[in-house]
Amino acid sequence: MKADRAGDQRAGARIETRALSKVYRGATRPAVDDVALTIEAGEFMTLLGPSGSGKTTTLNMIAGFEDVTAGQILLGDADIARVPPHRRNLGVVFQNYALFPHMTAADNVAFPLKQRKVGKREIARRVAEALDLVRLGEHGSRLPSQLSGGQQQRVALARAVVFEPRALLLDEPLGALDKKLRESLQLEIARLHKELGITFVFVTHDQEEALALSDRIAVFRDGHIEQVGTPAELYEKPASHFVATFLGDSNVFSGHARDGLLDTGWCRLRAGGEVLTGPVALVVRPESLRIGPPADPGANVLSATVTDVIYQGAFRRILVEFDGGFGGQIRDGAAGPAAPVTIGQRIEVHWPAEAGVLVPGEGEPSETEPPVLTSPAGSAR
Structure with a gap:
């Protein structure tokens, strides 16, 4: 079942959606609206977004479980938008495992092969290989009730790949597993992708999971795709306010761009990178902020009061309120021992010009509900 490493790209199928839309009867807006997405053969693509953003509906249309209102779904060169699910040759793994409780693990894995009328010897060989692939070779005779949640999910994975699908949809x-087990299975899924070499399409609302697993991520919002890119591209160069605040923690200043500066109404911050006009936001990740006076005279510098200090093992989160009333956070300690900080302490906070990302703003800045801190380039106090 392992893919030939020299031919991994041939093991999976290229998937493309063109102007894909889904409108449910009685709905006031489309669940999926004109989605165009290309997933390369052998790629691990994650569809990420909050509940109701359209990511699961898109996956279900690719799988054939939801009818397409408009648009195309190409698997390789063939349009499968009207092809029944069982003829698409796609493996699917659900959150709830969907195992048959009266069947052993081996029989659950064998089920799709029996449906395809594969011979008994071939079934036995493929089932053994699939269970070994998910490291459950010694558990084939157990019923689902005799397996842990993580083991049940691995049986579901084995069942989804045993018939050698062109792509695996997850x-x-x-989502139903605890944090430690979820992280363990993330490593298993990443290993499976490398060993099988087929196309993976993965749906999640967990940003850390998406960053850890994906070759690329498509961020969904209100039925459309907000941005597609590698984890590093999305994290370091978000294209919109939504992506910047949804993917990972962010400090965001909102204001107006004037003469190359961001004017928040209470301070002015020199903006680097792309020049925008009108309402804008400047974004800086918490790990880019530093406490104390900067060595770089061009860095942004703001005064703040510490409102909380949260210890999280490898790092600490320091919550602050800047003098303009903006709340923000700093993440430090990962690089070594950090200086003591106490609640109520007055501090200076700085960040380098290149740490800031300028994105279009979303509406007018509010004086009564100021945004979280943002990160631009040089400082002008």
């Missing part, structure tokens, strides 16, 4: 498969 709908929040780790």
